[in-house]
Amino acid sequence: xxxxxxxxxxxxxxxxxxxxxxxxxxxxxxxxxxxxxxxxxxxxxxxxxxxxxxxxxxxxxxxxxxxxxxxxxxxxxxxxxxxxxxxxxxxxxxxxxxxxxxxxxxxxxxxxxxxxxxxxxxxxxxxxxxxxxxxxxxxxxxxxxxxxxxxxxxxxxxxxxxxxxxxxx
Numbered sequence: 001x002x003x004x005x006x007x008x009x010x011x012x013x014x015x016x017x018x019x020x021x022x023x024x025x026x027x028x029x030x031x032x033x034x035x036x037x038x039x040x041x042x043x044x045x046x047x048x049x050x051x052x053x054x055x056x057x058x059x060x061x062x063x064x065x066x067x068x069x070x071x072x073x074x075x076x077x078x079x080x081x082x083x084x085x086x087x088x089x090x091x092x093x094x095x096x097x098x099x100x101x102x103x104x105x106x107x108x109x110x111x112x113x114x115x116x117x118x119x120x121x122x123x124x125x126x127x128x129x130x131x132x133x134x135x136x137x138x139x140x141x142x143x144x145x146x147x148x149x150x151x152x153x154x155x156x157x158x159x160x161x162x163x164x165x166x167x168x169x
Contacts, residue, residue: 031082032089035123039069039077040131041097043106047075050100051107053132055079055093055121056114067093070100088123095119095132107134 041048049071056066067088071077079088096114099105111117111134121130 034079034081034087034089035125035127036085036087037079037123037127038129039071039079040129041071041075042131042133044133044136048106048134049073049075049077052098052100053077053079054096054098054114055088056095057089058092058094058120090123090125090127093121093123095121097132097134106136 039053041051041053050073051071053069053071054066055068057064065081067079067081069077069079078085080086081088094114094117096117097107097111097119099107099112111119119132119134121132123130
């Protein structure tokens with residue numbers, strides 16, 4: 001048996017152990033492996049968008065990444081966690097659905113906050129699609145952000161929040 005530079009441990013053992021540690025640690029960068037998953041948003045039985053879906057792993061450590069899917073007008077999109085469209089790690093998630101503009105929306109306010117939303121999804125190793133079905137609200141929900149010009153209709157939620165936040169003195 002050929003020995004490596006440690007003169008006591010077989011080379012294939014060292015290489016195999018290094019490979020397994022790399023996989024177990026998410027390729028050495030602290031990231032969990034992601035599964036590419038399509039997201040579908042329905043209100044009642046109808047596809048709904050554009051909206052932004054935010055998914056937070058249940059029991060996630062503080063500072064854990066939030067996975068985001070930008071859902072288009074067909075009610076579909078793909079998740080991004082660490083990079084654009086990389087998917088999301090296996091696990092159980094709480095989900096929130098946010099309108100991407102202002103005005104009337106079919107999304108009840110309950111769904112807009114990860115802490116109050118009843119939406120839960122599970123991602124398995126073989127998952128390829130998540131469907132989030134929202135109840136039709138009893139009355140229209142008006143989304144407005146104080147200080148936001150009324151002519152802005154379709155912008156990402158983060159951009160809207162930045163615009164609505166008054167500058168610090």
